[in-house]
Amino acid sequence: MSAFLPMLLVAIVLAPLTAAIIVGCGMRFIPRRAAHVLTILAVALSTALSAWVLWQMVFAGMGSYDINLYDWGSIGNIQFNIGFMIDRLSVLMMTVVSFVSLMVHIYTIGYMAEDPGYKRFFSYISLFTFSMLILVMANNFLLLFIGWELVGLVSYLLIGFWYTRPTAIRAGLKAFIVNRVGDFGFILGIALVLAYSGSLDYSQVFAHASALAGQHLELFSGLVWSVPTVICILLFVGAVGKSAQVPLHVWLPDSMEGPTPISALIHAATMVTAGIFMVARLSPLFELSDTALSMVMIVGAITALFLGLVGIVQNDIKRVIAYSTISQLGYMATALGASAYAAGIFHLMTHAFFKALLFLGSGSVIMAMHHDQDMRNMGGLRKYMPITYFTFLAGSLALIAFPGFAGFFSKDTIIDAVHDSQRTGAVFAYWCVLLGTFVTGLYTFRCVFMTFHGKERFVVEHDAGHDGRKELAPGHLPHAPRESPWVVTVPLILLGIASVVIGWLTIQPLLYGDFFGTSIYVAPGHHVMQKLAEEFHGAGAMMVASVTTPTLWLALAGLGVAWFFYVFKPAWPAVLARWFRPLYLLLLHKFYFDEAYALFVEAGSRALGRMLWIGGDGAVIDGVLVDGSARAVGWFSRILRRGQTGYLYHYAFVMIIGLCVLLGWLLLR
Amino acid sequence: MIQQIVFIVLAALTVGSALGVITARHTVHAALFLVMTFVASAGLWLLLHAEFLALVLVLVYVGAVMVLFLFIVMMLDTDSQSLRQGLVRYAPLGVVVALIVFAEIGYVVYNRELGVSFGTPLPQAAGFSNTRALGETIYTVYAFPFEIAAVVLLVGIVAAIMLTLRRRPGVRHQNISKQVRVSAKRGRLRIVNMPSEPRPPEKNP
Amino acid sequence: MITLFDFLALSGALFAIGLAGVFLNRKNVILLLMCVELLLLAANFNFIAFARFLNDISGQVFVFFILTVAAAEASIGLAIVVVLFRNRSSINVDDIDSLKH
Numbered sequence: 001m002s003a004f005l006p007m008l009l010v011a012i013v014l015a016p017l018t019a020a021i022i023v024g025c026g027m028r029f030i031p032r033r034a035a036h037v038l039t040i041l042a043v044a045l046s047t048a049l050s051a052w053v054l055w056q057m058v059f060a061g062m063g064s065y066d067i068n069l070y071d072w073g074s075i076g077n078i079q080f081n082i083g084f085m086i087d088r089l090s091v092l093m094m095t096v097v098s099f100v101s102l103m104v105h106i107y108t109i110g111y112m113a114e115d116p117g118y119k120r121f122f123s124y125i126s127l128f129t130f131s132m133l134i135l136v137m138a139n140n141f142l143l144l145f146i147g148w149e150l151v152g153l154v155s156y157l158l159i160g161f162w163y164t165r166p167t168a169i170r171a172g173l174k175a176f177i178v179n180r181v182g183d184f185g186f187i188l189g190i191a192l193v194l195a196y197s198g199s200l201d202y203s204q205v206f207a208h209a210s211a212l213a214g215q216h217l218e219l220f221s222g223l224v225w226s227v228p229t230v231i232c233i234l235l236f237v238g239a240v241g242k243s244a245q246v247p248l249h250v251w252l253p254d255s256m257e258g259p260t261p262i263s264a265l266i267h268a269a270t271m272v273t274a275g276i277f278m279v280a281r282l283s284p285l286f287e288l289s290d291t292a293l294s295m296v297m298i299v300g301a302i303t304a305l306f307l308g309l310v311g312i313v314q315n316d317i318k319r320v321i322a323y324s325t326i327s328q329l330g331y332m333a334t335a336l337g338a339s340a341y342a343a344g345i346f347h348l349m350t351h352a353f354f355k356a357l358l359f360l361g362s363g364s365v366i367m368a369m370h371h372d373q374d375m376r377n378m379g380g381l382r383k384y385m386p387i388t389y390f391t392f393l394a395g396s397l398a399l400i401a402f403p404g405f406a407g408f409f410s411k412d413t414i415i416d417a418v419h420d421s422q423r424t425g426a427v428f429a430y431w432c433v434l435l436g437t438f439v440t441g442l443y444t445f446r447c448v449f450m451t452f453h454g455k456e457r458f459v460v461e462h463d464a465g466h467d468g469r470k471e472l473a474p475g476h477l478p479h480a481p482r483e484s485p486w487v488v489t490v491p492l493i494l495l496g497i498a499s500v501v502i503g504w505l506t507i508q509p510l511l512y513g514d515f516f517g518t519s520i521y522v523a524p525g526h527h528v529m530q531k532l533a534e535e536f537h538g539a540g541a542m543m544v545a546s547v548t549t550p551t552l553w554l555a556l557a558g559l560g561v562a563w564f565f566y567v568f569k570p571a572w573p574a575v576l577a578r579w580f581r582p583l584y585l586l587l588l589h590k591f592y593f594d595e596a597y598a599l600f601v602e603a604g605s606r607a608l609g610r611m612l613w614i615g616g617d618g619a620v621i622d623g624v625l626v627d628g629s630a631r632a633v634g635w636f637s638r639i640l641r642r643g644q645t646g647y648l649y650h651y652a653f654v655m656i657i658g659l660c661v662l663l664g665w666l667l668l669r
Numbered sequence: 670m671i672q673q674i675v676f677i678v679l680a681a682l683t684v685g686s687a688l689g690v691i692t693a694r695h696t697v698h699a700a701l702f703l704v705m706t707f708v709a710s711a712g713l714w715l716l717l718h719a720e721f722l723a724l725v726l727v728l729v730y731v732g733a734v735m736v737l738f739l740f741i742v743m744m745l746d747t748d749s750q751s752l753r754q755g756l757v758r759y760a761p762l763g764v765v766v767a768l769i770v771f772a773e774i775g776y777v778v779y780n781r782e783l784g785v786s787f788g789t790p791l792p793q794a795a796g797f798s799n800t801r802a803l804g805e806t807i808y809t810v811y812a813f814p815f816e817i818a819a820v821v822l823l824v825g826i827v828a829a830i831m832l833t834l835r836r837r838p839g840v841r842h843q844n845i846s847k848q849v850r851v852s853a854k855r856g857r858l859r860i861v862n863m864p865s866e867p868r869p870p871e872k873n874p
Numbered sequence: 875m876i877t878l879f880d881f882l883a884l885s886g887a888l889f890a891i892g893l894a895g896v897f898l899n900r901k902n903v904i905l906l907l908m909c910v911e912l913l914l915l916a917a918n919f920n921f922i923a924f925a926r927f928l929n930d931i932s933g934q935v936f937v938f939f940i941l942t943v944a945a946a947e948a949s950i951g952l953a954i955v956v957v958l959f960r961n962r963s964s965i966n967v968d969d970i971d972s973l974k975h
Contacts, residue, residue, distance in 0.1 A: 737952060
């Protein structure tokens with residue numbers, strides 16, 4: 001068993017990589033069919049093996065496993081290893097990642113069927129699966145960082161997948177650059193960990209974590225901070241970038257320029273949760289600093305409420321879901337900040353299922369609408385695509401935390417945990433996440449109603465469909481919307497089932513059954529989850545009790561308001577927008593984050609760049625170093641050229657005199 | 670005593686003829702002075718018991734190399750007057766440099782004593798053959814450098830031939846191998862099969 | 875008694891004369907080659923004198939090699955002179971300044 005396990009872990013990681021390399025390098029030679037068969041088989045293998053390891057851990061009593069597979073290098077006493085740490089936290093993530101990835105692979109067959117970049121796409125998503133598995137399974141900070149950067153790279157490649165669209169290229173660059181800001185903090189944090197604990201291995205860092213607690217460091221003269229606080233805040237900056245928290249969230253809505261399967265896989269279910277996973281994985285460090293945890297909680301709470309508000313005014317179906325993703329990531333961060341790591345990871349898992357479902361469902365709608373994403377051109381799609389409608393509805397109910405659905409269990413737990421938390425800022429965070437439920441209900445069902453209910457706002461032009469070449473105006477379709485093929489609906493149904501039952505089935509063991517064991521560390525005095533455990537009497541009782549909590553009623557109120565404005569009185573939202581024009585504009589412009597960045601950061605860096613270009617590059621490097629050295633050589637050689645008469649005997653004379661001088665110098669020395 | 674007289678005479682002859690080489694008005698004279706220098710040197714080498722090398726010097730240098738020099742000098746129609754123009758321009762510099770080098774060598778030789786002690790040379794045993802000793806050393810210890818020296822000479826021959834070989838266009842000469850290889854069937858003789866035609870009947874005017 | 879130093883002084887004188895010859899006859903390539911022969915002869919003198927006074931035959935072996943190389947050098951040098959004369963109709967070193975360009 002123990003001899004067999006390392007090979008098995010390597011197989012989990014390398015199967016998608018191998019498929020990605022074969023498909024990516026052999027893009028010209030292999031048929032389309034081979035591209036998807038190969039990658040799907042590889043990811044299915046990873047899924048099956050991950051599920052088997054999960055099974056072994058949960059039911060067969062397998063312990064956690066930390067192994068160094070390969071010595072990459074060493075500097076002095078610092079070892080750089082490639083190694084895996086398999087415990088219940090990572091194996092849960094592995095299973096979720098590979099399962100969602102498998103669903104997306106299958107779905108892609110249908111969604112990308114007519115795309116010329118079909119094989120490239122499969123190569124990329126397999127590469128992504130590999131990268132994410134590396135990130136999750138790493139047993140040291142270095143490998144974590146490698147995985148972290150790899151998923152960032154693949155995300156960039158996939159946002160800019162349709163590289164002929166200027167908007168896609170800009171969105172890809174934006175995601176990459178914004179993530180650089182976060183990664184800068186992240187790598188500084190890793191460097192500090194290395195500097196203060198002398199190792200990059202999780203096990204050794206965690207073992208010496210208590211030694212860090214008492215240490216202080218002087219950032220600037222006179223400003224003394226405790227070391228764990230600085231480390232954790234820097235690491236969290238990385239998470240802010242990757243998990244799209246305020247203020248580095250601006251890249252995620254733009255990343256919807258990528259193909260929809262990617263939005264489901266990378267920008268909803270897996271990659272963006274890497275920050276959440278990282279904080280949970282490093283809980284022994286974060287538990288040392290109340291300040292850092294407070295910051296995590298407040299940032300998360302702000303993200304959860306305010307970015308949700310932005311979702312209310314968006315008209316692009318994918319952007320609405322993107323803002324809801326940001327908001328839900330905020331919920332997860334809030335849970336982490338309240339030391340309810342298990343709740344955060346639980347929400348991560350349920351969210352992965354229902355958000356992947358929502359994205360794939362919206363992709364199905366977009367296919368039916370001939371790649372038009374504007375909800376103002378939809379409506380009444382319920383009767384055309386029933387499977388998509390019902391699965392989308394299930395995902396939406398899970399998202400607004402309707403009792404019984406997956407999101408309910410995780411989100412209610414988070415809200416209760418924040419309520420019970422004694423940490424600074426917990427009250428503010430509580431009100432944010434509470435009001436967030438209303439907002440969630442509002443924007444989610446606004447989207448559902450605008451898309452599937454009400455009047456049909458698209459026009460079917462039957463005559464245009466015959467030649468199929470005519471460019472159609474937005475909202476004009478060549479034929480009536482149709483339900484998507486089975487490769488699209490099967491993943492929808494599977495994810496729909498998961499979205500309904502996963503919370504019910506797993507809340508008991510995952511949150512209150514000590515599932516995570518030692519893989520998550522909560523300091524004494526931070527045990528909000530213990531308090532909740534005392535009040536917990538089973539999933540059914542929790543649903544019954546929810547009738548008396550404000551969260552359910554706030555969510556239902558959001559649903560009702562959405563129904564009122566978008567089904568009952570569809571003309572009213574425009575009137576309201578006119579009345580509250582400043583507020584509407586504020587939300588429409590996403591709190592002017594992009595504009596502010598353009599004004600300050602972009603203009604500043606452009607000015608800096610211009611200064612370096614003209615002053616540094618132009619004057620110093622080109623003028624002095626390049627041209628200057630050439631001029632110096634030219635000047636020097638003009639003088640030397642006088643000596644070059646070309647007469648043989650002059651050279652002989654120089655040789656003889658040189659010999660004479662050398663001999664003299666040797667003698668007189 | 671006799672040896673010393675011989676040494677002094679030969680040394681004076683060597684230095685004198687060497688000076689003659691560099692001051693002679695005509696290149697032929699310079700070459701002849703150089704022959705004299707070599708011959709005198711060969712005599713001095715005999716004093717040093719280097720009999721084989723002394724003979725080689727006379728045979729190879731005087732007999733071959735210097736004759737080559739003379740051939741070249743006489744073959745090329747050189748105007749020695751123009752070559753001697755401006756002779757004095759660098760003469761002071763040359764004399765000064767020569768004196769400095771000579772002084773330096775002398776300083777090394779007499780003042781430093783080269784850092785090694787020299788006894789008087791051992792008298793050689795009766796029946797000692799310089800040629801035999803040299804041959805034993807060359808063909809055993811220095812066999813490999815000897816082969817390289819042979820290659821150097823070969824390269825010298827090839828290079829000299831290649832440099833001076835001149836192909837003149839339009840010169841007719843026999844190519845014997847081509848003549849031998851000639852065959853009647855290939856290219857020389859072509860047998861054409863002609864159908865025999867009846868003679869047209871003559872017309873009578 | 876003839877000492878080693880007498881021979882060394884003689885070879886030093888030959889060497890100095892060779893050097894002076896390079897300066898004096900700088901225009902005539904053939905004379906330059908002859909001066910080089912003088913320099914080599916001076917070196918040979920040293921080898922033979924040391925071989926005699928150190929009782930080591932290796933010095934003579936080196937003279938043997940030097941003679942070989944000098945012969946090769948003379949033949950190639952003269953061949954170059956011939957080619958030079960054929961191309962330029964002159965062996966005046968003043969005419970050969972193509973290294974300048």
